[in-house]
Amino acid sequence: MTTVAGLMRASSLPALETRILLEHVLGWRRTELITRDDEELAVASVDRFDALAQRRSAGEPIAQLVGSREFFGLEFEVTPEVLIPRPETELLVEIALEQMGGLEAPRVLDLGTGSGAIAVAIAFSRADAQVWAVDQSAGALAVAARNALTLLGMDRPLNLLQSDWTCALDPALRFELIVSNPPYIAQNDPHLSEGDLRFEPRTALTDEADGLAAIRTIVQTAPFFLSTGGSLWLEHGYDQAADVRALLTARGLSDVRSKRDLAGIERVSGGFFTA
Incomplete structure (x- = not known):
């Protein structure tokens, strides 16, 4: 028995x-x-x-075996098409909600949404927010759409768009907040061939360059879609904060800063568009 x-x-x-x-x-x-x-x-x-x-x-990840992972108190569907949501990324959501404080019906853009974890968590926490979520992967967007329907319902849909970062966005769109958890692992990092990362979509993990290529693209293009006073916040690697701050400053963003996760690591950096 x-x-x-x-x-x-x-x-x-x-x-x-x-x-x-x-x-x-x-x-x-x-x-x-x-x-x-x-x-x-x-x-x-x-x-x-x-x-x-x-x-x-x-070595197959638990989240893929059971088909879900908890993030920001919500249960998200997870498939091999998307990055598995991680606890440290909750800091990006916390920062987003802080920046949205006092704003009525804020417009938010999540670049590289994957499973939709960041966008859905923001929309769930702020029912009045207008949230756009883009990804270049049709498979990832399908997962994000299912998560949005399950967790937000039909009356609070995300604005989902297949796009290589901002390329397919309407140039007239403006956002009070743009957030992203882009691929930031360098192409030769040995971690890519270890643990759960072996089973996750490589394009969501590495830019196939130095780990800053996607971040450079976002920093250069995203401010075109920020309203005056809006802010851009990016998750990055444990040793990339100084480089990301330098990129944000060089792009002309103001009050550039980094914020630490629960492990004390500078995990998210951002700045404000005042031009």
Whole structure:
């Protein structure tokens, strides 16, 4: 007889990962794994768990195995088409909401939206916001559209657009806030061939250059779409803050600054358009 308790003991995965996979396979809550741990499990459920556990042992991300990841208190669909939302990116949402304080129906643009995590989290937190989200990947936009429908409903749709950064945007559009979590890993960074990154879309991770190419493009083009007094905020690598601040300053943005994540790393940099 195979039980939850038996699978927990026999699994070679960390206990937390085993529990997450069991919750997913069985459709049980965590408390049920405890209170029903001695129940006999269906063979099909055991086989499905074993298959997922093998894929996890081979390195496949938990988020892709279960098809979702929590971000900013919301559960987002995740597929191999999109970057897995990460806790450090919540700082970008927090900054966005702070910058929107006092603005009525602010217009917000998320460049490279992926799963839509940033755009949807902003729209969910500010029902009056007008949020645009662009991505060059049609597959990513399909995931973002499903997340928006699930989490925001039909009455608060995102304005989704397939675009290489700002290229396809209406030149007449202006935003009080532009945010982006662009690819910022250098092409030769060994982390690209390690851990979860091996299974995520490479175009969402690296610019196939020095890690600053996409950021340079955004810094040069995004201010054309900022209203006077609007701001641009970018997530970047742990060692890129000084370079990003220099790019923002050279572009003519004012009050340029970097903000630290919970680990104390300068994770997001931004500035204001006053021209």
